[in-house]
Amino acid sequence: MAHINTLDPGASPLDYYGFELRRHREAAGLTQRQLGDIVNYTGSLVGQVETARKLPTQEFSERVDAALGTGGLLSRLVGLVMRSQLPAWFQQVAELEVRATEISTFQTHMVHGLLQSKLYMRSVLGVLDRDKLDDRAAARLARQCIFEKGEPPVFWMVLSEAALHQEIGGREVMREQLAHLLTFADDSRINIQILPYSVGEHAGLQGAFNVYRFASDPAIVYTEGYGSGHPTANPDTVRDCSLRYDHLRAAALSIKDSAGMIRRVMEDRYGEQVA
Structure with missing residues (x-):
């Protein structure tokens, strides 16, 4: 299981997504719970996505992009993440x-x-x-x-x-x-x-x-x-x-x-x- 302190962004598209989510959240000065409140998801779910334990959805990605001003980065990544989960x-x-x-x-x-x-x-x-x-x-x-x-x-x-x-x-x-x-x-x-x-x-x-x-x-x-x-x-x-x-x-x-x-x-x- 991935850990937030050792997450390797080069390990997989899912790890890269989690790394970028955490990086942009911390740059915005928000905790996982605070971001979750803004985008109407639990802080626990934000944490699971950041540690590559949960797949992000398109809706989640769009809301977080809007909240963090990432210019659509996560929305563009989510398709790659999903394809990487296929056999x-x-x-x-x-x-x-x-x-x-x-x-x-x-x-x-x-x-x-x-x-x-x-x-x-x-x-x-x-x-x-x-x-x-x-x-x-x-x-x-x-x-x-x-x-x-x-x-x-x-x-x-x-x-x-x-x-x-x-x-x-x-x-x-x-x-x-x-x-x-x-x-x-x-x-x-x-x-x-x-x-x-x-x-x-x-x-x-x-x-x-x-x-x-x-x-x-x-x-x-x-x-x-x-x-x-x-x-x-x-x-x-x-x-x-x-x-x-x-x-x-x-x-x-x-x-x-x-x-x-x-x-x-x-x-x-x-x-x-x-x-």
Whole structure:
């Protein structure tokens, strides 16, 4: 466990954040409790963040930046801190998400992490491992901040109908997750298409994959296994997966009809009554 007198700012992004928080607080002549009172958090929580025992949130960072006049330093650091909490093999993917101008994903049995609701996310992450679940869920949720950028990426998700019926977390959680998907219906940058059972064999039978496109760099295809990720910029692989994705989008329901299917499943299977 880190100690405030020995905290090494070079040890990790979280340690650096804590070091800078303490440095600016002391420069302002405030105790942890006094700063906590100003930003409406406990002094104990301020201390835990300063000693790298607690992850800072975006809201906490913004309030402290305003209170200490740091020019947005902590708010800029919090994204780096959160990405550093992801599994080491996944951190490169989180960086791709931040840089991408377009993300295309095909998912076979669950909603992509960037569109997961909080409870659904916790259910997914908690399978066989509930250690530090709060921190792991917070780190995954923080990835969704890419949609709040000035120029967010265009996001396409082709989702197998099976994912609507795979009851992750129970009926209440699924109802909330499907309702969450419907909130993107009017967002032209976040597009969801359902691949119905009725299509039979399709171009995605080999499994889920993502394609990341950038303003000036080559596209990257990403696939995933148990505890490992496999990004590649191999032109043949990118070309093959791009073609597969075009066929999947063509076979899937339209965005409007997909929303209709999501709504029907939410009502019929999970008991939601929508006006």
